[in-house]
Amino acid sequence: MSDQMELKFESNPDPGRWRHRRKEGKGRSVVALVMVLLLFGILGGGAWYGYDRFSGRFLAADFDGPGTGEVIVEVKKGDSASVIAETLHSSGVVKSARAFVNAANENPDSTDIQVGQYKLRKEMKASDAVTALLDLKNKFVEGAVTIPEGWTKMQVFTELAKASGLKYADFEKAASDITKLGVSATWMKRSDGKKVDKANIEGFLYPATYELPDNATAEQILKMLVKNFNAEMTKLDFANKAAKLQISPYEALVAASITQVEALLPEDMGPVSRVLYNRVYTDKFPCGCLQLDSTVNYWLRLNGKEGKSSEKLTLDELHSEDNPYRYNVPGMSIGPISNPGELALKGAIEAPKSPYFFFVTVDAKGKMAYGKTFEEHNANIQIACKNGIPIC
CATH class of the missing domain: 3.30.1490.480 (Endolytic murein transglycosylase)
Structure with missing residues (x-):
């Protein structure tokens, strides 16, 4: 995933030795060769058996992380x-x-x-x-509903409706006031002056597997998801850790939701969140804005449209004043753009300090590269292009 930039930033317009050997007789050479081959023939089976056991026990390929x-x-x-x-x-x-x-x-x-x-x-x-x-x-559990990390509320409502037999509109109506579903006042304020929309449940539908009660209402089901969200936030000490970053829990939740969409690997969750913070909470990034295609695409999906790749987004879609998630809107996004899981949430509140303002996915495994300047970012983009990542 790439955050394509269109602003003025830095210089961007928007040891061995030789030895002499005696010549051996031809016959002696042949005899020596035969003896070597016989020796390997005798030892080969045992050597291979030992290697096989060694490789099976010690050379088994394994992943390092939690997944x-x-x-x-x-x-x-x-x-x-x-x-x-x-x-x-x-x-x-x-x-x-x-x-x-x-x-x-x-x-x-x-x-x-x-x-x-x-x-x-x-x-x-x-x-x-x-x-x-x-x-x-x-x-x-058979009949349970699994909410994957990174799903939007629209996707969650669709899945819950299908599993429960209720209507999509039932969940929309039940989510019209999240404070009635168990979202506490802690989440209803921001440190940057922007307002929290109590009708927006995005970010609070914690990704997990839920066994739906028989004949449950949409409100009861959403309360169950929010209750799980609250329990997980308590485990993470999310609010207190967000305060140490001098931002509100809601702003950290927004960052986590964006990080969930932008970062593919666990090790990139924290660094990507830090890039977001560096852009909007410092005076070192010219516009003090996010400039991310992911927020623009969220707005498109909110309006029933399909998301687009970077090169297909129009200027109007990127910059329309009617779009509160637009490309250059100052500060942290007005709201979450997905429902983040544990790793993204941890990344948002444990984001390691860094000097970076740019990130881009550079290989098929999802590895991210970071840059301090637009020139460094462009160099990383070229690496991505050479690796076949379709961002050029």
Whole structure:
């Protein structure tokens, strides 16, 4: 994902030695060669056996982090550790089946993994995947609704309506005053003078799997989601950590919602949030604005339109005064643009300090590169282009 800039910023208009050898007789050379081949033939099987065991135990490819996103995987009756490992590998959860088998062998509780469907992350460390399968909170309940990280309220309402049998409009109506759904006064104020819209539930629909009660109303269902949001914010100590950044919890929530959309890897959540803060809360960025396509695209989706790639957004869509999420609007966005998950929320309140004002995705794995100046940003864009990222 790229934040394309159109402003004036810096110079942007918007050791071995040789040895002599004796010549050996031809016959001696052939005999030596045959002896070497025989030796390798005798030792080869054992050497390969040892290597295979060594590589299987110590060279199993594994991911380093806790993973990102969500995926549902199924453990079937009679599945062995190796079968589960192949399922996880094919679903993108673990980097190699061998890594999971090794982790399962090292965890004595792994034999307690139950049959069923589980909500896991992609690109998890194998030992974390074993732990997650042992945690029944991750077990997927038939008929439950899973809200993925980064979904908008429109997507959430659509899914809840389908699962509950209620209408989309029922959820819209129930969300007309979020203070009646359990959103406390803590979230209804900002430090930058902008107002919080109590009719906007975006950001408060915490991504998780929910088992909907029978015959529940739209209001009861939304209260359940908000209750979970409040519990997770308490665990994260979100409000207090936001205060240490000298911003309101709501502004940090907005940043998290943008970071969820812009950053693909866990390690980029904090750095991307810091770029947002550097742009709008310092006097070092010319417009003091975000200048992100993601906010513009959110406005399009709010109005029933499809989001567009950077090069297809029109000037009117980018800069229309009717769009409160427009490209150059000063300060932090007026509201969240998605419902962020734990990693993005942590990134927003634990954003490491940096001098960067720019970020861009530079490879197919989602790795971000950062720049202090527009020239550095352009150089990173060229790297992205060489890697086949469609932003040029």
